[in-house]
Amino acid sequence: MTRTTPPRPVNVEAVFPELAAYRGRTTRLHPRPGRPGMRESHVGGPMLWPEGEPWPVCHEPHRPETEGYVPAEIRRARAAGGRPRRRPWPGAETPGEDGPVPYVALAQLFRRHVPGLAAGPDGADLVQIFRCPFTHGPYLERRYHLRWRRAAETERAERFLAAPPEVPMLRWENELPEPCVLHPEEVDTYPWAEDDTLPASLIARIDAWDDAQAAEHGPDAPSYQFDLSIPPGWRVGGYPSWASTGPMAIGCECCGTPMRLLLTAGGDEMDAGSRSWAPWEDRDPSLREKASTKGGPPFAQPTRLRFGRDRDLHVFICPADPGHPPQWVLS
Known part of the structure; x- marks a missing residue:
């Protein structure tokens, strides 16, 4: 529509x-909840990501947490029209205190779907946006990541990542995007x-x-x-x-x-x-x-x-x- x-x-x-x-x-x-594919522009859907290419991660220290939400429970609660349960944070350390944290994929945009999208470096016509799921420092600062690609070149990959790495818990429910198609x-x-x-x-x-x-x-x-x-x-x-x-x-x-x-x-x-x-x-x-x-x-x-x-x-x-x-x- x-x-x-x-x-x-x-x-x-x-x-x-x-x-x-x-x-x-x-x-x-105009994002609206749906089931976008990896070759579509979307918010919160699967990224066009060649298998074997390293997923972006945040290496900075993160604030310790005491409670959070399990991503799978967020998805189930949304599907049922309810709210997920907040749970105690597992273990003594926040993920990222002693290792990298995978970024959460927020959106990808192709110029073939959005003609007004600016050109990236070297003719890139696909942009992918990510956010670290945790906060940094006393002011709860966020870290973002942008990846430019040439769509036709990327689509020639033999295999694509089926599911990105995911942290076991999120601090807030609204860290997890709802998959949305665009209009x-x-x-x-x-x-x-x-x-x-x-x-x-x-x-x-x-x-x-x-x-x-x-x-x-x-x-x-x-x-x-x-x-x-x-x-x-x-x-x-x-x-x-x-x-x-x-x-x-x-x-x-x-x-x-x-x-x-x-x-x-x-x-x-x-x-x-x-x-x-x-x-x-x-x-x-x-x-x-x-x-x-x-x-x-x-x-x-x-x-x-x-x-x-x-x-x-x-x-x-x-x-x-x-x-x-x-x-x-x-x-």
């Missing part, structure tokens, strides 16, 4: 003609309106317009940030959202070039403020406007993943050399 974003409640360029110069495109991925859809997007992301005079007018809309129409009034600029959820390209941190300048650590947004991973596909972005296919036709959006994890939190305290994870790459290390930014 395709996913179709409704027209925006207001034609933002009719209100602010200057925004036409800033119009961009982003590909909403890519390109939509227009506009910059986050704060600090110097747009001219100061334009941001002031946008803020004044938001205030006037709220005064006239109440809490359901459309707003620039929530309804007109950047869609929620998983998306490729476009502009980053800065709801938690405020805008940040992201430069390449190797060459100083301003970095380009490759991908945004979001824990929520919609929330109370962004329901206008809910696709037509995820609405109840018997109801109207925001009340028509369906609820529950399959629609609001299909991947079951969480990034920080319900933030967006932005993955930036260097446009001068995509082989330079990416940057991972929570906002």
Whole structure:
């Protein structure tokens, strides 16, 4: 099934003609629970991974844990519509204190499914994203890993990994992604309106317009940030959202070039403020406007993943050399 974003409640360029110069495109991925294959773009599905190639592991020390969740029990509980049981952590040591920890596969994207996906080094057209299942240091920092591939070359491997290595327990249930198929859809997007992301005079007018809309129409009034600029959820390209941190300048650590947004991973596909972005296919036709959006994890939190305290994870790459290390930014 395709996913179709409704027209925006207001034609933002009719209100602010200057925004036409800033119009961009982003590909909403619309992950929904399913059974993706290794040759498909997905979140949480099987990776296209040649057998015998080392799986990525985290070698850094990890915080000790006292309780957690068994991955198999998480899967069974989700299938039954329940919650898994939290269990005491086995043994005295956290995995990784005395050995490497396998990364958890989060997503893979092929450019043949997502044309807006940026090119990787040496013509790579497949990107795979991983996260260490444990935290690091006193601030619970996370470690991520990005792997570029040339899809046609990788698909010529004789054998593929049937099942990746997996830790026996996870600290949180939302460390384990729900396998999701994708429904890519390109939509227009506009910059986050704060600090110097747009001219100061334009941001002031946008803020004044938001205030006037709220005064006239109440809490359901459309707003620039929530309804007109950047869609929620998983998306490729476009502009980053800065709801938690405020805008940040992201430069390449190797060459100083301003970095380009490759991908945004979001824990929520919609929330109370962004329901206008809910696709037509995820609405109840018997109801109207925001009340028509369906609820529950399959629609609001299909991947079951969480990034920080319900933030967006932005993955930036260097446009001068995509082989330079990416940057991972929570906002």
